[in-house]
Amino acid sequence: MASLLPVQIKDHWFAIDASAVREILGPRPWAVIPGASSEIPGVLGWKGRAIVVVDLGAMAARPAPLVEGEVRARTLVVEAGACFVAIPVDAAREAKSVSPERIHAPQLALEKFASAETELDGIPIAVVDVAALIETLKGAQKG
Amino acid sequence: MNALAGTFLIIPARGWSLALPASAVRRVLSEHEWPEEAPAPADLDETLGVEPDVGATPRRVLVLGDSSGEVAVRVRGALSMREVDPGRIWPLPIGLLGGRTAGFLEGIVLEDGAKPVFVIDARRVTERRRSGG
Numbered sequence: 643m644a645s646l647l648p649v650q651i652k653d654h655w656f657a658i659d660a661s662a663v664r665e666i667l668g669p670r671p672w673a674v675i676p677g678a679s680s681e682i683p684g685v686l687g688w689k690g691r692a693i694v695v696v697d698l699g700a701m702a703a704r705p706a707p708l709v710e711g712e713v714r715a716r717t718l719v720v721e722a723g724a725c726f727v728a729i730p731v732d733a734a735r736e737a738k739s740v741s742p743e744r745i746h747a748p749q750l751a752l753e754k755f756a757s758a759e760t761e762l763d764g765i766p767i768a769v770v771d772v773a774a775l776i777e778t779l780k781g782a783q784k785g
Numbered sequence: 786m787n788a789l790a791g792t793f794l795i796i797p798a799r800g801w802s803l804a805l806p807a808s809a810v811r812r813v814l815s816e817h818e819w820p821e822e823a824p825a826p827a828d829l830d831e832t833l834g835v836e837p838d839v840g841a842t843p844r845r846v847l848v849l850g851d852s853s854g855e856v857a858v859r860v861r862g863a864l865s866m867r868e869v870d871p872g873r874i875w876p877l878p879i880g881l882l883g884g885r886t887a888g889f890l891e892g893i894v895l896e897d898g899a900k901p902v903f904v905i906d907a908r909r910v911t912e913r914r915r916s917g918g
Contacts, residue, residue, distance in 0.1 A: 673801065673893065673901035675877075676835040677884030685877060687895040692875040694882060710800065725878060776881065783883035 643739040646769065648762055649718065649731040651699040652706040656753070657760065657769045658718065660737040664726065667717040672708075672728070680707045681779055686728050688719055696720075696727045696779075698770065701755050722773040729772070738762055745769060793869055793904065794847070796829070797862035799836040801901045803829075804894070807866060809907030811850040816859065819846045826857035832913055833905070834885035838862050849911050856914035869894060874904055889913075 645660040665688075672686040672695045680700040685692040700707035708714070714730035740760055748756045748768065755775055756768035793804035794813075819826065826846050830837045841862035848857050874892040882890075889909050894902040 673895060675882050675884065675890070676801075676833070676886040678887060679883045682881055682883065685882075685893060685895075687875065690872070690875065692877050692893050692895065694878050725881065727881075780881060783881075 643741055644745060645737045646740050646760065646762070647718075647737045648735040648767065649698075649716070649729070650733040650735075651702065651714070651731050652704075654699070654702045654704070654706070654753070655762075655765070655767050656698055656756075657762065657767050658720065658729075658772060659769075662721050662772060663718055664721055665719040666734055667719065669713045669715055670717040670728065670730070671713055672730070674710045679779075679783070680705075683708055683710075686717070688726065688728060691726075693719070693726045693728050696729050696772070696776070698729060698731070698755075701753065703753050720772045722776045725776070727772065727776060791869065793867050793902075795865045795867050795902065796860050797838050797841060798830070799838055801835075801903055803833070803835070804867070804869070804902050804904045805847070805849075805910075806904075806907055809849050809851065809911075810847055811855055812848040813864065814846040814848065816844040816846060819857070823857075826859040827914060829858040829860045829910070832858065832910060833889050849907055849914075851908060851911055853911070853915070856911045858910065858914065 646657040647660040649656050670686050672684045674684040682694050684695045697708045714732050716731050716734045718729040745758050745760045748759045753768040757771035758769035792807040794810050796803040844861045846857050848855050876892050877890050890903050891906040892904040
């Protein structure tokens with residue numbers, strides 16, 4: 643069984659692999675990096691280090707990017723490969739167990755960065771592989 | 786990040802401050818002290834791709850130096866010196882950050898209620914100025 647954490651940004655719901663989520667913090671101010679992309683607009687402090695802020699809202703089908711000074715109600719700290727990233731969200735629900743056969747390739751193209759899709763409480767929801775997303779973003783920056 | 790700790794010249798900018806290692810700053814001149822016959826220094830704001838504080842004055846010329854020589858950059862705003870304790874400067878995950886400015890940043894000081902302070906890699910600034918960028 644996979645454990646998925648449903649999170650909300652505006653009217654978008656995403657599901658993140660709960661095993662990669664290290665902490666769910668409250669609202670955290672973040673520092674914008676001049677000239678940074680809307681997908682990774684800045685950094686925030688976590689356990690004595692600066693970690694990047696990844697804005698899923700900026701990548702959503704109907705973009706709802708963070709604006710400078712905006713702080714969302716929850717901040718996920720997610721382990722993504724060799725690094726940790728912060729994902730500000732408006733809400734996070736209790737993690738749900740989903741059988742692997744209920745997780746499939748994106749069919750409804752809910753979000754362009756969705757690695758998979760499933761249904762939670764009968765509602766299609768995009769599953770985000772944060773580590774893969776980070777690798778994609780790194781590749782885009784280099785390119 | 787002890788290697789970064791030390792004394793910094795703090796330059797105000799819009800929404801944050803910039804910190805240049807004082808060891809890289811050879812001289813601080815008023816703009817009118819800069820020789821008229823010398824090429825005009827480039828704005829540090831433009832080099833880094835950041836916005837200055839609106840209407841910030843006065844303007845100063847910083848002469849930055851290293852073993853390869855000196856370059857001059859123009860800055861604006863009220864400059865100050867600040868000692869930063871070891872461990873207060875956090876390295877930035879530069880590999881994950883895009884954009885022109887990130888390439889010049891070495892670390893950040895984040896303190897509750899205060900503007901972020903970005904530590905500038907003076908070596909990259911001098912290299913960019915020497916290359917005419």
